[in-house]
Amino acid sequence: MSAISILNPKAEFARAQQALAINVSAAKGISEIMKSNLGPKGTMKMLVSGAGDIKITKDGNVLLHEMQIQHPTASLIAKASTAHDDVVGDGTTSIVLLIGETMKSAEPIISEGCHPRVVTDGLVVAKDEAQKVLESMKIPVSLDRTFLIDVSRTALRTKVHQVLADHLAAICTDAVLNIYDKESKSIDLHMIEIMDMQHRNELDSCLVRGLVMDHGGRHPDMPTSLSNCYILTCNVSLEFEKTEVNAGFFYSSSEKREALLASEREFIDQRVQKIIDLKKQVCPPGSDKNFVVINQKGIDPLSLDALAKEGIMGLRRAKRRNMERLSLACGGMAMNSVDDLTPDCLGYAANVYEHVLGENKFTYVEDCKNPKSVTILLKGPTKYGMVQMKDAIRDGLRALSNSIQDGFVVPGAGAFELSVHKALEKLPMDSRSVLGVKLFSKAILCIPKILVSNAGHDTQALINRALYSKDGEGVVGLDLENGDLFNPVSAGIYDIYAAKRQLIDASIVVVTNLLLTDEIMRAGLSSLK
């Protein structure tokens, strides 16, 4: 009988063995689900929503977010492993699997009567050693394009099929290199816009050195394709807006009202005129230069008309974030008033054109001089394919920005996990920590094992070869293509340093917490603060 039931007779609780069993079964369950999706050869899961939308993915982060997890322990594991995804972008599935495996192997030991504290102490020793291994294996990152392509390809291959992954890897790398700020050594991934277009083939996806916007001019006479363009980005209302003052109680006769409205119109016309004046100034008649206005606020038909007459392309209601991107991509600055317009405020793009796709219009602002903001344009015939690509690109970009910012990567293809195992086997230890270390050293092998079995090769044979034969000396990875061993560095397979550190840290912290839980209770608290 638990003490809590004296305090609250309605409380539900589970103690000691029972509590452990609950935690272990949750950890095992969730890792069992994710198991088949690990690695470049992993299989996919199809998620169907109540409304019939389909998502096909093997991205661990996406899976954990989309699945409705009821079990409190399972949802804790899911939260812990996805927590760093925003930053790291990779390695979610590995964390879940490692937690599952460690819990599974800890269960018999604790059932036999060993105190969980002994196990967790050993795990901490193992963690320190694993981190030492990680430090010894890291490879410095250079800003070389082929090297970075290798890094992003490794991440992307675990999300989409190989040919597409290779294609997207090049796109991601070029995008990141474009926006990398050499002086401050910083990368702002927000400056990469991801646009999707349901059109053609996945392999038609491309990098646009400029911006693609999802709307076009709204006037039939407006030019749809211009070259050699000045770009004016502004946040000025070019729309006839009937403000509160000219309504209701404030006028006595309809003539007065008309007069007020007319003066309001006049006001807007003047603003449009100022833009046209600037256009005339920078694009004298006969020159091959053109003018584009991109406005964050609205432009009404009369103003559009005036702009169209001058051959100006006008876009209204641009995305707020695009205003910042535009000035980075084309130069110039975003104007909040038309009063002090000078040619210096203008940006430049070699080509601006509209692309119509069914009901949707897209406007390309392309070939900017030195774009600090670029667009990845995803194309694909199906919706679910595009969602898949979007998630993959996101992770590919994170992988790159992390490895550049960490300054290090580690050899991939299971090399790190195999080395940790080897190091832990050799580690001299006292009798107290031996249980935990042995346990972890066995558990971490689950990742290379699952990688191999997902690729359809003989798990035992290959892993044993890697661990105990002569081929397995030094840094060795698993060649999933041929079921062989190879050097991941020469094959160009790199994992993210931050992801591996996260793998070790997060899994041991969660496992420690779960193992040390001796009682689970639900005592009518509607929510925990």
Next chain:
Amino acid sequence: MGTPGEIITFQVGNYANFVGAHFFNLQDPNINPDYETDFSHQVFWREGRNLQKQKVLTPRVLMFDLKANWGNAFIRSSKDLSEPSVVTAASSYSHPAKLNKVDQAEKNISWEGKVQKVVLRNDSSESEDDTEPLPGTVKSVNAVKKKVKLGPYDFCSWGEYAKWRLHNADEAAFRIPNFMYNAGSDELVSYGQGLDVYNKLHENVEDGIRHYAEECDHLEGFHMLVDEYDGFTGIAGGIMEYLGDEYDKKACLGLGLNYPFPDNENWSKKRTLKEYKIRVSNTAQLWSSFTRHSRVFTSFGVTDDIFSINPCSQKFANVVQDCTSPYISSAILAATLDSLSSPYRLHSPTFPLHEMTSVLNAFGHKMTIIGSAFPFPVGQQTLFSALDKDGFSSLSTLTPNASIDLQKSFGNIFVMRGISQDRVMSKSETREYKHADIKSVTACLELYCQESYTRSVHVIKDISSSFKLRYPFPKLYDDTYLDTHSTAKRFTNPQGPSWFLPTLATAHNTPTTGKVLERIIGIIGGGSEGSAMKLKTFYELSAATCNTSLVDFEDFADCITELCALKDSYSSE
């Protein structure tokens, strides 16, 4: 000037979608083609093309509801299919031959791969024992009821009777899955939770708004339908802040909707003190967000007293249906909104939304009261004699806790629909009151208002087309009552006749709203005589349900201060 401005509607919350579904059903362009009505569909509907390149009109709406409440609404958007699947179920009576078994099975394959059974509203076998409805008899009431099933609990989700589709459901429909706010329970209870959800989806929401706005040539403003009792208030709060930022010059009409609080199991659980406190704090937070970012707002619902632990719904004379059903009560609200919005839905509106709001919010009185007489009981009399005899006694308020006091109000808007010119005065009356120059409905009402309520400003709008009561709008009254008050009756619909009713919808800028505000401030314990302790208990209960970093105590106290300031603007007069 004459062009109608576009309005974007938000339906935030389950009940808001109930009201919205009715509201758009009433305007359905497929049964009210543009050339047949005085109304321009451009205002609330957008034109698009489906894959067959046909022109389709779809509502310009962004909707939010919990995933569980969607049912099978909008599985496909109008882009994919011209024939809405919801209508297939509802109108199968008229074309039973069209239904293909395979098609149906395909449509209803559910999650686990099981085939869900389609419940057809009108089974063709049932039609055999149906007799031709005879208008006016009790028997026909039953017959009609049996056939069309418009009872209060026939529709438990709004998707079942909404006849319209969304154009691009991916962008405009936000199904909120439970992991986003509270994995343990299926409910979105507090403002803070809602705000959290909004922060997670704000990019998509902002894109959705922008897409609609970019298409509009004369964006007029926004209609904001929000459930004011639960966590959807937080989502609305987030949206309002964005609108205030980006579209500050557009008019925004905020409608805080109140669930009719039926007396059933689901709701009895919610009648505890704790739930009550959370509910009132949600309302207060929503109102303060409305005060900050909207032009005019109101609380809207059939509930009698939203500040009691056991709210119950108002009784409407003559309504034969159960007003505690969301399907029925939302129909009453939608009908009022339909009438109230009709002046700015005209082909060339003389009274656009921003003018209406500026009448209602004069002197900073941002909260308004909405009233309705539905139908306006003229009966067989003329308008003149009806007003002479009963005045506006048929007018009932749809703002909970507020009464319409025409004597005291500053500004009133009356929208009268469906009374034709020749019904204004009879010949004998014209002879009798020669001095009065009454030629139109507007003139008649104007004269009456000026004579009776001298202190206020009256804006009177007269719309000639009547309100059409027809399927799937519930038949709120019995046949006899409808026949007495309707101006026409037609049998165009297989589900029963349509009635044409005169209606009156009103909105008031009145000091009685100050009392409503005073009440909520008093309950929460704000204002000058308030106690910080009391305020704290309200805050803590609602904060316990969410991430406290989003709404801290100071924010909450600020909300109440905001409401106090609004209240003071009423009492200073």
